[in-house]
Every structure is written in C-alpha cells, then in structure tokens.
Amino acid sequence: MSDWYLAIGIGLLLTLAGALFRVWRGPDAADRMMAAQLTGTAGIALVVILAAASGDWAMLDVGLVLALLAALAAVAFVKAASPNGAGDPEEDDLS
Amino acid sequence: MIASGFDITVCVLLCLCALAAVTGRDTFRAIVFFIVYGLLISVAWLRIDAIDVALAEAAIGAGLTGVLLLGAFGQMGSADTMAREPRGAVLIALVAGAGIGAAVLFAVQGLPPEGAGLTAEVLAQLEASGVGNPVTAVLLNFRGYDTLLESIVLLVALIGVWSVASETGWGERPGIVHHARAGGTLQSFGRFLPAIGLVIGAYIVWAGSSGPGGAFQGGTVLAAVAILTILAGLVDAPRVTTRWLRWALVMGPGVFLGVALLGLFGGAFLVFPQAVAYPAIVAIEIVLTASIALTLVLLVLGPPREAPQ
Amino acid sequence: MGGDPIIASWLVYGCCGAVLVGLGLFGFMRPTTTLRRVLAFNIVGSGIFLLFGATGYRVPSTGADPVPQALIITGIVVALAATALAVALMLALARVSAGRDEDA
Numbered sequence: 071m072s073d074w075y076l077a078i079g080i081g082l083l084l085t086l087a088g089a090l091f092r093v094w095r096g097p098d099a100a101d102r103m104m105a106a107q108l109t110g111t112a113g114i115a116l117v118v119i120l121a122a123a124s125g126d127w128a129m130l131d132v133g134l135v136l137a138l139l140a141a142l143a144a145v146a147f148v149k150a151a152s153p154n155g156a157g158d159p160e161e162d163d164l165s
Numbered sequence: 166m167i168a169s170g171f172d173i174t175v176c177v178l179l180c181l182c183a184l185a186a187v188t189g190r191d192t193f194r195a196i197v198f199f200i201v202y203g204l205l206i207s208v209a210w211l212r213i214d215a216i217d218v219a220l221a222e223a224a225i226g227a228g229l230t231g232v233l234l235l236g237a238f239g240q241m242g243s244a245d246t247m248a249r250e251p252r253g254a255v256l257i258a259l260v261a262g263a264g265i266g267a268a269v270l271f272a273v274q275g276l277p278p279e280g281a282g283l284t285a286e287v288l289a290q291l292e293a294s295g296v297g298n299p300v301t302a303v304l305l306n307f308r309g310y311d312t313l314l315e316s317i318v319l320l321v322a323l324i325g326v327w328s329v330a331s332e333t334g335w336g337e338r339p340g341i342v343h344h345a346r347a348g349g350t351l352q353s354f355g356r357f358l359p360a361i362g363l364v365i366g367a368y369i370v371w372a373g374s375s376g377p378g379g380a381f382q383g384g385t386v387l388a389a390v391a392i393l394t395i396l397a398g399l400v401d402a403p404r405v406t407t408r409w410l411r412w413a414l415v416m417g418p419g420v421f422l423g424v425a426l427l428g429l430f431g432g433a434f435l436v437f438p439q440a441v442a443y444p445a446i447v448a449i450e451i452v453l454t455a456s457i458a459l460t461l462v463l464l465v466l467g468p469p470r471e472a473p474q
Numbered sequence: 475m476g477g478d479p480i481i482a483s484w485l486v487y488g489c490c491g492a493v494l495v496g497l498g499l500f501g502f503m504r505p506t507t508t509l510r511r512v513l514a515f516n517i518v519g520s521g522i523f524l525l526f527g528a529t530g531y532r533v534p535s536t537g538a539d540p541v542p543q544a545l546i547i548t549g550i551v552v553a554l555a556a557t558a559l560a561v562a563l564m565l566a567l568a569r570v571s572a573g574r575d576e577d578a
Contacts, residue, residue, distance in 0.1 A: 158352075183493075266492055288486075
C-alpha cells in the first residue's frame with residue numbers, strides 16, 4: 071500500500087517540476103511567484119501522501135504549517151513590489 | 166524500488182533548485198528558487214523520519230526566510246552591485262565547489278551502513294527526562310545547555326542587527342513602518358490568518374512534549390503571523406527602547422538559566438530531578454517560545470530606522 | 475510491486491547533502507552580488523544539515539537518531555539569525571556606500 075502512495079508522490083513531484091519550469095522561465099516576477107505558490111500546494115499534498123505512506127499521522131502537522139505560512143512569501147513579494155517596500159499595491163486605486 | 170525512485174526524484178529536484186538558486190543573473194529568480202528549495206527540504210526531512218526538523222524547516226523556510234530575503238531584495242534594488250573579481254574566479258569557484266562536494270560525497274558513501282548512533286541511549290533514558298518526545302528530551306534535558314546557549318546566541322544576533330542602526334534611527338521602530346489600504350486584501354488577510362496561526366503555534370508548542378513540535382517550531386509559527394500583522398500595517402512594531410520589549414526578550418533565556426541554577430540544589434547545573442522534570446520543561450518551553458518568537462520577529466524586521474517624514 | 479529499495483534512503487539523502495554543499499560553495503565563491511552569497515551560504519548550511527540528519531537514519535528500524543535532530547533544529551534557527559545579521563550588515567553597507575557616493 072505504501073508503494074502506491076509513493077508512486078502518487080512521484081507524480082506530484084513531476085507536477086512540482088512543471089511549476090519549477092515556470093519559475094525558471096518567468097518571464098515576469100509575478101509569474102515566478104505564482105509558480106512558487108503552486109509548488110507550495112504540491113508540497114502540502116506531498117506531506118499528506120508521505121503521512122499516509124508511513125502511517126505516521128504526526129507528519130500532517132508539517133502540512134498544516136506549510137498551508138498556514140505558504141502565502142507569506144506572496145505577501146512579502148507584494149510588499150517588495152510596492153515603492154520603498156512599505157505600501158500595498160491596492161492603495162494606488164485611491165490616490 | 167518505488168521508495169528509491171521517490172527519494173531520488175526529491176534529491177534531483179532539490180539539486181536543480183539549488184543549482185538554479187546559485188546560477189544565472191536574476192537575483193529575484195534565485196530567491197524564488199530558494200523558497201521552493203526550502204519546501205523540498207521539508208519533504209526530504211520527512212523521508213528520513215525527522216518530523217521535528219521538517220516542522221522547523223517548514224516554519225522557517227516558508228514563514229521567515231522568504232520574507233527576510235524578499236524584503237532585503239526590495240530594499241536593495243539595484244544597489245547590490247557585484248564586487249570586482251579577478252579573472253578566472255568562476256573557474257576557481259567551480260573547482261573548489263566540485264572538489265569539496267566530491268570529497269564529502271566520497272566520505273558519505275564510505276560510512277558504515279549500521280551506524281549505531283545514540284538512539285538506544287536516548288530511548289533508555291527517556292523515562293527520566295519527563296517528556297515523551299525524544300527530540301524534546303535531548304533539546305531541553307539531555308543537551309539543555311545547547312538550547313540555553315542558542316537562546317542567548319539569538320539575543321546576541323539581535324544586538325548585532327540593532328547595532329548597525331543609523332545614528333538617527335536609534336530608539337525608533339525596527340524596520341519600515343508598513344501601511345496598507347484599509348479593508349483591502351492585505352489587511353483582511355492580516356486579520357484572518359493570525360487567529361488560526363495562534364492556535365496552530367500554541368498547539369505545536371504543546372504537542373512538543375509528547376510528539377513532534379516544540380518551542381522553536383511553535384515560536385517560529387507565532388513569529389511568522391506576527392510579522393504578517395506588521396506587514397499588513399495593522400500593528401506597528403514596538404520601539405526598540407520599550408521597557409517591556411527588553412524584558413520579554415531576556416525572559417526566555419533568563420527563566421531557563423534560573424531553572425538551570427535551581428538544578429544545583431538537585432545535584433548539578435541544568436539537572437532536573439525526574440519528579441519535577443515535566444513541569445520544569447513545560448514552563449521553560451512556554452517562556453522560551455515567547456522570547457524566541459519575539460526575537461525572530463525583530464531579527465527579520467531589521468535594525469530600527471527613522472520613519473520617513 | 476515495490477520490493478526492497480535499490481538504495482537506502484539515508485545514502486540518497488546523504489549524497490544529496492554532499493552535492494548541495496558543493497553547489498552552495500560554488501555559488502558562494504563565484505562572482506556575484508552580496509544577497510546571492512547570503513543565499514548560497516544558506517544552501518551550504520542546509521546541505522550539511524541534511525548530510526548530518528541522514529547519517530542519523532542509517533538503521534531505520536530504530537527511527538531517526540534524536541541527537542542529530544536536536545542539533546539540527548538548533549542549527550536551523552542559528553542559521554536564520556546569522557542570515558538576518560548578514561542582511562542587516564548588507565543593507566547598512568549599501569546605505570553607507572550610497573552616502574559616500576553623494577559626498578564624492
């Protein structure tokens with residue numbers, strides 16, 4: 071049974087490799103960041119698969135942490151894109 | 166066979182990410198590859214059964230390193246110029262990297278496959294440590310001095326970061342003062358996520374006494390959500406001269422040191438008698454979590470600087 | 475399907491750690507920007523951690539050795555502190571250099 075899970079895991083790793091290709095090619099910074107977020111999703115799925123494969127469900131906590139914090143890189147990216155790194159692109163709508 | 170296929174695929178992807186992070190001209194691309202690399206490393210840790218390390222890596226890699234590096238990239242912009250290097254520097258780097266990598270590889274493959282390690286010794290003494298998770302037992306009991314010194318190293322690093330503040334910046338808030346559109350996506354996210362993050366962070370600290378988790382992992386999660394509220398402009402970081410902040414920073418190492426000194430009555434420095442080991446470790450973990458979380462937040466935010474007029 | 479692994483997990487990840495150390499050193503020494511060097515330094519560090527952790531998993535039946543795990547967790551947090559210090563120094567250097575260019 072564990073081998074079946076790991077086979078699915080290899081499939082997930084291949085989808086992750088597809089996202090890696092997009093990180094490499096870009097062309098925009100936003101494309102790279104979106105692809106990195108996609109690998110985050112694949113990573114959480116991998117953690118769940120590994121927990122099932124080993125039967126050690128404490129591993130799910132790692133997936134929980136990844137799911138909670140994956141979006142933080144996107145927030146930092148948005149911040150880095152705004153002038154002097156302090157603002158929020160949405161503010162431009164108002165001013 | 167499938168298991169080996171999985172392991173090899175993970176390692177190939179890891180090496181590709183590392184390669185992409187160290188080559189090429191685009192710094193932003195390198196940082197994004199490094200973020201993905203952190204994710205894959207967590208998966209690798211799970212495959213060698215090191216769940217505690219995977220938790221720490223996931224929390225730090227996903228929550229803090231990305232914010233730190235992307236923030237630095239945003240502030241550096243084009244200021245980060247290349248130093249002038251002698252001709253052939255690439256070649257020297259290539260030879261040194263390949264040579265040392267090959268030497269380490271040779272050493273690894275020559276290791277005896279039945280390495281004894283210390284697992285049996287730790288498990289034999291686990292009963293006496295007061296906690297059920299062997300990693301927590303090593304961190305806070307058997308090798309408690311490592312953790313005590315580490316919490317002090319974190320403080321020293323923070324003093325180092327603060328000491329590069331500009332003359333006008335001292336006494337101000339650390340890092341940039343952030344702002345965001347009221348009620349916008351970023352603010353809503355900054356209000357929504359910390360509620361869940363607090364629960365998960367506290368859960369991981371608590372779980373550490375019996376299963377994977379602990380003060381470092383939980384503290385990192387708490388630090389990450391605290392940084393999010395600051396990035397969303399909901400909370401301003403406290404001024405570096407604030408009295409409660411100073412106390413909170415030294416409280417973790419201070420309580421740890423105090424409990425360690427009390428151990429002198431029981432026999433020796435840092436010795437917890439078995440009867441009080443569990444409450445002592447849990448008390449240290451809770452205080453240490455708060456100090457670690459606060460120190461990490463301040464480390465990532467950077468030195469205090471004057472607010473723009 | 476499946477059967478015995480062709481190669482033990484610890485050996486795969488140990489060798490991967492060795493390759494990462496080499497790649498990181500190359501990135502650290504090649505002509506590049508300061509931020510990229512900080513990043514490469516982190517890759518060397520995590521390669522060493524992976525190598526160390528993998529050697530603690532040579533006898534899977536007893537589980538992963540908790541002593542390397544505890545040391546690695548300590549190491550990961552210290553590496554983050556070192557990275558934060560490096561970033562702060564880097565930004566301070568950029569600030570000072572910018573000031574000097576204006577004076578000149």
